[in-house]
Amino acid sequence: MPLDARGLLRRMFDAAVDAARPEHCMAAYLPEPPRGRLIVVGAGKASAAMAQAFESCWAGPLSGLVITRYGHTVSTARIEVVEAAHPVPDLAGLTAARRIRELVQGLTPDDTVVALISGGGSSLLAAPAEGLALADKQAVSRSLLQSGATISEMNCVRRHLSTLKGGKLAALCHPAKVVSLLVSDVPGDSALDIASGPTVADPTTCGDALSIIRRYGIAVPDHVLDVLESGRGETIKPGDPRLAGHAMHMIATPQMALEAAARVARAAGVTPYILGDAIEGEARHVGKVMAGISMQVAKRGQPFSAPCVLLSGGETTVTVRGAGRGGRNVEFLLSLAIALDGQPGIHAIAGDTDGVDGQEEIAGAFIAPDTMARAWSRGIQPAESLEANDGHGFFEALGDTLVTGPTRTNVNDFRAVLVTSGQEPLAARASPSGVPGNNSYRP
Known part of the structure; x- marks a missing residue:
């Protein structure tokens, strides 16, 4: 039976919150x-x-x-x-x-x-x-x-x-x-x-x-x-x-939450790796780094073999330059999606465990291998959304927001990058050039 990536990611997030x-x-x-x-x-x-x-x-x-x-x-x-x-x-x-x-x-x-x-x-x-x-x-x-x-x-x-x-x-x-x-x-x-x-x-x-x-x-x-x-x-x-x-x-503590999520992953047959509970830095930079690690897993089986999930916590920062609606978790995810460029077999969730990312009642969001293609098909330019700090606007348009309501706890941000396989075929993707799977073209 194919792995329900989004369902597993949500169960891990819920377990992290519940533990705290x-x-x-x-x-x-x-x-x-x-x-x-x-x-x-x-x-x-x-x-x-x-x-x-x-x-x-x-x-x-x-x-x-x-x-x-x-x-x-x-x-x-x-x-x-x-x-x-x-x-x-x-x-x-x-x-x-x-x-x-x-x-x-x-x-x-x-x-x-x-x-x-x-x-x-x-x-x-x-x-x-x-x-x-x-x-x-x-x-x-x-x-x-x-x-x-x-x-x-x-x-x-x-x-x-x-x-x-x-x-x-x-x-x-x-x-x-x-x-x-x-x-x-x-x-x-x-x-x-x-x-x-x-x-x-x-x-x-x-x-x-x-x-x-x-x-x-x-x-x-x-x-x-x-x-x-x-x-x-x-x-x-x-x-x-x-x-x-x-x-x-x-x-x-955040570590308690990550360990609870790890137990959910193991029960689903996915090996968890806790990368750290205190990861800081600009959210968009952390997104790029996490993309590089997860692609190494998907393409080369290093430093871990798929299926696995990379778990992390901490509190990144956002230097606000645009007039969009966002928070550090959706900024991280948008940067991650852009860097992954539709890499097959990689899904992710990021959210604030208090249910509020930034100043809105939105905890965070999900990404999947088709996130970029779906954005382009709606006329959304991901890089422009990132420059505008408009993560909430981006993920709302795709129907990929994570909304929990007030959780009444707060153990910082929760991030999970799920690498299901490095061998999945690249699905045909719509791109502005009309060429399926054209990864080199940017609108």
């Missing part, structure tokens, strides 16, 4: 019941589902507030859930962040604060540094998102323009104990970069943030520069006694 759902991970990381109060705070795309899971496991009294993205809420009984904007912060996030500050004031050593932190919290936990307004944070966020800076670089800037990130939330909780439960969406599972590390000591400085702004030519208001140049935005440093004795646990 908070309800499957939370019970093993509950703190000891405190003698005093237990307060739950948090922010991120998974924070509502994390709060629900925590409630279901915790028998004792608790109260709290978490902030999640619009559309990502779930029903909770004791922990309040507030929705706010992502990736650019809004007034709802600012108001909720102020309420979290109030919740952790005046605690005692008998109290425990559980911080539920996941990706997206950098914008959801909107708490501008003294002297800055929400509009300043919004302007900086938009500039960072279009700059091509890595997630680590963006979060370095965000930490130093905040009153809660870079360990400042944990410092406010002192002398209470803080237990941080994290769902990782960043390369290398760096706690400092998950929601810009509100409960994590930060070795970077205001000077580092300034260097990043200058490196990428990011335009920021003068009073934002003043916060950094004066050092007023400095974060909590390693060794600060206010963070002593705190606990931190990664309850879900």
Whole structure:
């Protein structure tokens, strides 16, 4: 029976997401019941589902507030859930962040604060540094998102323009104990970069943030520069006694998601190879590299033999130059499809595990050996779509988008390139010249 490539790719993506759902991970990381109060705070795309899971496991009294993205809420009984904007912060996030500050004031050593932190919290936990307004944070966020800076670089800037990130939330909780439960969406599972590390000591400085702004030519208001140049935005440093004795646990990670997808592949008789859970770089460049590896597999059986699937995670970047609609996953796939040039036997999926690639409720997309031919037959120029950063427009026109709705978790991007065989005959393909299978011609 022929392999259902698209069906297998979707099952792998679904398994990756399912493995990272908070309800499957939370019970093993509950703190000891405190003698005093237990307060739950948090922010991120998974924070509502994390709060629900925590409630279901915790028998004792608790109260709290978490902030999640619009559309990502779930029903909770004791922990309040507030929705706010992502990736650019809004007034709802600012108001909720102020309420979290109030919740952790005046605690005692008998109290425990559980911080539920996941990706997206950098914008959801909107708490501008003294002297800055929400509009300043919004302007900086938009500039960072279009700059091509890595997630680590963006979060370095965000930490130093905040009153809660870079360990400042944990410092406010002192002398209470803080237990941080994290769902990782960043390369290398760096706690400092998950929601810009509100409960994590930060070795970077205001000077580092300034260097990043200058490196990428990011335009920021003068009073934002003043916060950094004066050092007023400095974060909590390693060794600060206010963070002593705190606990931190990664309850879900990109590696866990990739391993779950690998199990699905093996069950289907396809050998999985996990290439890495922390792959970064420009999305279109990563697409070209992945095309080269997968074609070597298809044509020469190196470094792996087909059928196999190449799995990877991480967070690529997109330097926005065009006016199209896109995200890093569809940018990766469009570049991959162009580089593969209709190579037989290669299919792929890429999607954000939170269900949102870029700023739209589209998780990602699929490609197949006929992707380019189908685009040309509709008068779509793939290279022009890539230049316009219009991955969503491209894949919507082909009916190849991946739409999941809010998954309420977030373990970064998931990519799977399935190489079924290197021996499939090249199907006749429509091309602008009218010559089937003309790989050398470009419209």
